[in-house]
Amino acid sequence: QQQVKQSPQSLIVQKGGISIINCAYENTAFDYFPWYQQFPGKGPALLIAIRPDVSEKKEGRFTISFNKSAKQFSLHIMDSQPGDSATYFCAARSNDYKLSFGAGTTVTVRA
Amino acid sequence: DVKVTQSSRYLVKRTGEKVFLECVQDMDHENMFWYRQDPGLGLRLIYFSYDVKMKEKGDIPEGYSVSREKKERFSLILESASTNQTSMYLCASRPTGFYGYTFGSGTRLTVV
Numbered sequence: 565q566q567q568v569k570q571s572p573q574s575l576i577v578q579k580g581g582i583s584i585i586n587c588a589y590e591n592t593a594f595d596y597f598p599w600y601q602q603f604p605g606k607g608p609a610l611l612i613a614i615r616p617d618v619s620e621k622k623e624g625r626f627t628i629s630f631n632k633s634a635k636q637f638s639l640h641i642m643d644s645q646p647g648d649s650a651t652y653f654c655a656a657r658s659n660d661y662k663l664s665f666g667a668g669t670t671v672t673v674r675a
Numbered sequence: 676d677v678k679v680t681q682s683s684r685y686l687v688k689r690t691g692e693k694v695f696l697e698c699v700q701d702m703d704h705e706n707m708f709w710y711r712q713d714p715g716l717g718l719r720l721i722y723f724s725y726d727v728k729m730k731e732k733g734d735i736p737e738g739y740s741v742s743r744e745k746k747e748r749f750s751l752i753l754e755s756a757s758t759n760q761t762s763m764y765l766c767a768s769r770p771t772g773f774y775g776y777t778f779g780s781g782t783r784l785t786v787v
Contacts, residue, residue, distance in 0.1 A: 566717065573715065596774050607679070607765055607778030608718070653717060661706070661769075662733070663776065665718040 567591055568656050570666025578674050583641040585669045587654035590635065594656035598663070599628065599639050602651045611652070612639070644673045678702070679779035681766050687785045694753040696782050698766030705771045707749035709733075709741065712763040712781070721764075724749055725771075756786045 570587045577583045587597075596615060600608035614621045614628045614637065621628045625648075627640040641648055654666040682697040700707065706725055710718040710733075720733030722741040730741050738760060742750045749768075753760055763783050767776040 568717075570717070598774065600778075605780065607767075607780050608776075609778065610775045613774065657774065662708075662720060662723065664720075665710075667715055667717040 566667060567664040568654055568666040570654050570669060572669060573667065574670040574672070576672045576674060577641075577644045579644060579646060581644050581673075583639075583644050583648070583671050583673070585639045585652055585654070585671075586636065587638065587656075587666050588634075588636045589656050591656070591658065591664075592635070593659050594664075595659060596657035597628070597630065597637050598655050598657070599626075600653045600655060600665075602653065602668075608653055641671070644671075646673045646675050649673045679766055679768055679777050681764075681779040681782045683782050684780065685783050685785075687787060688753075688756050690757060690786055692753075692756045692786075694756045694784065694786075696751040696753075696764055696766075696784070698749045698751070698779055699747050700749075700766075700768040700777070701747065702768060702770070702777065703746065704768035704777075705746070706769045707743065708767040708769075708776070709739075709749065709751045710765045710767065711735070712765055718765065721751065753784075756784075758786050760784065761786045 598613035601611040602608040625642045630637045655663045708723040709721040724743045740752045766779040
């Protein structure tokens, strides 16, 4: 049973468009919510992360929105570029410092 | 640049073989992790280690064991490989008190 539910499984967006990936969790003990980006043949790399006392965090074209009461968080990729084509994983950290990952979303940006 | 190195990119093993997957990190991190990655399931934690000679079971430890004799090296062992262990295996490390994991590039294991 997955502790972090991620959707959609895949999405296709045109260059310049917005990609949105959603995640939901049940465990209120989670205290750190990172997003990882994975290119084919590579391991996941930390992209951006947020703490639950913050509702939004932006780094360049990537923004995390966090809704603590709904236990949901999302990744927005603004002005999507072909180089953003990758698999994205949301994750949540429990108080024993382990990360639980979502199932992943494959993003394809069409030029 | 910090690195987590997994010794093999691709492995093909036969059912029943004992398989060793090796992971080495050069960052002096205390914490190391083994995940397996399967389509539609994301990354699932197999085992982790907080220190040398220490190990903890993750969410799916059945059929696996680990060894950590030195701080920089964390080995995943499949005692008797089975076809349902065909997967991508990812090693990661993290320093104590820090949030971010550094992942290796993965080992794609096929058991035939």
